[in-house]
Amino acid sequence: MTDVNEVPVELFNRTAIVQRATSTPDGSGGWVRVWVEVGRIPVRCSQPSAAERETAQQSGAVISHHIYAQPGADVARGDRLLVDDLVLDVESVVEPSEPVYLRAACRSVQHEG
Numbered sequence: 463m464t465d466v467n468e469v470p471v472e473l474f475n476r477t478a479i480v481q482r483a484t485s486t487p488d489g490s491g492g493w494v495r496v497w498v499e500v501g502r503i504p505v506r507c508s509q510p511s512a513a514e515r516e517t518a519q520q521s522g523a524v525i526s527h528h529i530y531a532q533p534g535a536d537v538a539r540g541d542r543l544l545v546d547d548l549v550l551d552v553e554s555v556v557e558p559s560e561p562v563y564l565r566a567a568c569r570s571v572q573h574e575g
Contacts, residue, residue: 474504478529479544480537497542506530507545526550526570533561543568 550568
């Protein structure tokens with residue numbers, strides 16, 4: 463039987479690679495931002511409702527996806543998640559008062575080339 467405070471593992475049907483930015487010297491006296499993998503976590507990916515997107519836009523954010531993970535997953539604002547062919551920048555992370563899941567509001571990133 464599943465604990466009330468646990469989301470069934472089968473609901474997390476995808477894997478996200480969690481990347482965190484770090485700065486490294488560029489050899490010319492400057493710094494380069496590099497994304498480093500800090501882990502892989504099971505997730506569920508969904509699109510936010512129109513009302514959630516509108517609320518986010520009013521606060522200056524563009525939210526394209528919600529990523530759900532297990533409570534306490536190592537995901538933080540500013541991280542990057544790679545989920546299949548999606549590259550997502552984490553805008554915010556929220557856990558409800560009953561720690562049933564962790565929800566990361568993300569913005570899709572499209573790169574040139």
